[in-house]
Amino acid sequence: MADIVIDHVVKDFGTFQALQDVSLVVEDGEFVALLGPSGCGKTTLLRIIAGLETQTAGRVVIGGRDVSGLTPRKRGLAMVFQNYAVFPHMTVFENVAFGLRMQKASTADVKRKVERAAALLHIDSYLDRYPAKLSGGQRQRVAVARALAVEPAVLLMDEPLSNLDALLRLEMRTELKAVLREAGTTTIYVTHDQTEAMGLADRIAVMYGGKIEQIGSPLEIYATPATRFVGGFIGSPPMNFIKVRCEQGIVRIGNITLPCPAGCEDMELGLRGEDAMIAADGSGIPFDVRVVEPMGSHLLLTGSINGQLARIVAPPTATINAGERVALKADPSRLTWIDSNTGRAVGRA
């Protein structure tokens, strides 16, 4: 088992800076998701940890050993690739056994470990087949089994579920979480899918433009985004941002006032659609409903607050019609205040 320290890593591709001074500590046995839109540098960071890419500056330390200058095979880790990279010319057994064979494990050892990994991923009945005969989901299981068979201290996963269809993805996600918890492997998991990151990870590092915007538990990142980007990227619907003016610690919005943190005047009020409740007495933030979408589990209301687009989630039984104006209440502790100039959250300890 091993912890991972990413120490001020920079990566330039010509004049383009893919990673700008990224630092991150992953504890032993922890599951950290690197989450961000495409082009944010998450895959580049993963490939640098793997050794498939060389950083321009900075260090990677795994289990107390500086591996910055080592080739991938000397780093003692395993990886699952986005397009599986299951060897087409080898049977499932030989694929899963590949890492063990490279370690010159004894035949009995190989057989035992391959069978255990295969049983864990429910591929034990396909061991003598070739990958071309398997479905996408089964190939993904082979790729995960191949990685787990070597009992790695560190497991890197690069969007492993993104090539699967929605239903299979949900199933694999649940299974992956159970399997990895049992193995206790330190895992770094790259994804652009927030539900995967939220569901799987102990902590999420949200990346944007070659930087880590925020690191925290899924709930922290959801409830208290550190920047406007994080609030807008996480959650469905994303957090609403309403431009307001803060005067002497008070914001006036509709017929109510809200206390706001001091420090700046131009602010944005970050409000999660789920945190807003419709006030029965009609006093609160005025929300002009334009579209009502019944989603089954909830109503999705799209409209505007002070002329700015907002999406609010209401109970499925609420009777709200398009064109209505409703008043919204929210727990002040669930609100996020963003400095309009810096895009960063203010007034948080």
Added chain:
Amino acid sequence: MIAKRPGGLRRAILSERERPMPARTSWIPYALIAPSVAFLGALFIIPLVQTVWLSFSAGEGVSLANYQRMANDLNFGLAIRNTFLLTLVVVPLQVILALVMATMVSKLDKGRDMVLWVLTIPLGVSDLAAGLAWLSILQNTGYLNSALYALGVIPGPVGWLSQETPWTLFFGIVLAEMWRATAIVLVILIAGLQLIPKEFSEAAEIFGASPWTRFRKITLPLLKPSLQSALILRTVLAFEVFAVVYALGGRNFPVLAGEAYTWQNENQNYGVAAAYAVLIMAISLAATAVYLRALRTRPEQLP
């Protein structure tokens, strides 16, 4: 429901897509391939049939007389031996060299196209011209002897290509063939390498495979279809080797295609020449069949 409606209405509700294609379009595919068929027929199939026919006809009726005459000729055994020896030495060397070169070229970041272009220049040189170029190097008064003499290694002109020095002659031919025709293997292998996603090699590297192991266990097996094409092409061409051998050794190093040429032009015996041609074709077909079987990629092992 639809069938019960009056015919006119039924026609009307058939959409554009459902309407059967007009019958006149059926001859278009045949018309389109007709020029290729005519071309192949006139320049390949008819001469082939004629050659086979010619090889079996001597004097009156069908007979094996031409083949008997071919087999009883003094040079026949030598030509067989030399052709096979040359093929068995040249083809494996070319494949190994091309693999090394392809691996190096595919590792290049910059100037890759330029390097590839330079390496493939010999392909643009006709085989006779290539043979003459190597003759100017290896002949008694050639560049090699001049250089060795200038360096004081040899006291005077040394014959490398004469009948008395069969091994240096053979080595010279091998060298010229390597120079001339390795690039075609290289081009096929580079195209094949580009088809292999780099994730396979990366995955192998992550799981602890050394560069040599990656080459042996990942690249080589996945390159098998390209290797098969390259081997078939090169082997067939090696069995037909003629111009380079003729330029460097004349009849000092008899090969099958050279014998066919001699019987055709010097002996004016078209029947025996045709027998040689048919023999070369049979050997080539056999070699192709061997490669197709030995290097077969099972469909389930394709990426």
